[in-house]
Amino acid sequence: MSVARYDGDDLLLYCYLQPRASKSEVIGEHDGALKIRISAPPVDGEANAELMKFLAKQFSVNKSQLQIDSGASGRRKTVRILRGATLPADQLPSWCALPPS
Numbered sequence: 302m303s304v305a306r307y308d309g310d311d312l313l314l315y316c317y318l319q320p321r322a323s324k325s326e327v328i329g330e331h332d333g334a335l336k337i338r339i340s341a342p343p344v345d346g347e348a349n350a351e352l353m354k355f356l357a358k359q360f361s362v363n364k365s366q367l368q369i370d371s372g373a374s375g376r377r378k379t380v381r382i383l384r385g386a387t388l389p390a391d392q393l394p395s396w397c398a399l400p401p402s
Contacts, residue, residue, distance in 0.1 A: 304335040305397050312385025313370070314356070314397070316378045320348040325355045327396045334377060335396065349373060356380060359394050 305314050315334040322338030329336050341351035349369060357364045360382060372378035382388070 304330055304333070307385065308381070310384050310387070312382040312388065314380045314382065316352070316372075316380055318343075318348060318352065318376045318378065320376075325351060327359075327394070329396075349378075352378070352380070356382075360388060362388070 304316075305312060307313070317331045317334040317336045319328075319336065319338045320341060320343040322340055324338070325340045326338050327335060328338055337352065337355070339348050339351045339355065341347040353364050353367050353369075356367055362382060366383045368381050368383065370379040370381045
């Protein structure tokens with residue numbers, strides 16, 4: 302299973318978070334989702350804010366292009382990158398495995 306897929310022009314990422322890590326980083330795949338360590342604690346939306354900041358940097362997009370579609374209060378999240386189809390495939394992070402078209 303791919304950790305990402307296109308939904309129209311948007312790119313959906315399936316994420317599994319590990320909060321309170323020493324640094325924010327992608328560490329691989331976990332049960333069909335991208336496992337991401339986040340340095341922020343899961344308190345008052347801090348982990349979600351750090352995730353948005355981290356993904357915006359990884360995909361070289363504005364934070365306003367990201368939204369959490371589901372799982373805002375849990376470890377499993379679906380993050381939508383608005384107009385993700387405008388991201389050239391060769392500029393996607395190497396860990397973003399998309400299914401063949």
